[in-house]
Amino acid sequence: MRKTVLTLGLALAAVLFLGAGVALAAEPGAGGTNWVKVAVMIGAGLGIGIAAHGTGQGMGNAIAAACEGTARNPEASGKLTTTMLIGLALIESLCIYALVIALIMLFVV
Template identity: 65%
Template structure:
């Protein structure tokens, strides 16, 4: 139960950070191309590599959140303790 809530908060924070940083990267790239149109090829390639690095961090957070939801080894132990405390 709590791991699902933690996973939800985790992916929300990761998605927010990813969106914010990708927006800032694209903004800077567009400003760079506007200042120096001849360097648009190098700027675009560098921006794409940077966006891939940023996106990979969000994908790692998604994988960790999925592990928290579906493959958490502590969830069965916690459910057993909750069941014992409830008298079941």
């Protein structure tokens, strides 16, 4: 069941993301582009949603590992905190890049 839902979700995401290329290739002012704008809006929302989910999972795993490492070896907490903060910044940058791409998709079409 889970595999089927995952496959259908990935297929839907692929269709929405492939529709964004068609939307960006459309000439401005061409007739009948309302469905293209809707597809781009759905694709942008889905893209930023997936990015936010992925970065949230990554941040949660990073913080959990840092807490576990600090609990096992309290003397290394300074190094762990520094490394964790750098990692969190890099993880967050991925979500910011997805937001920029979503905004470009929304305002270009």
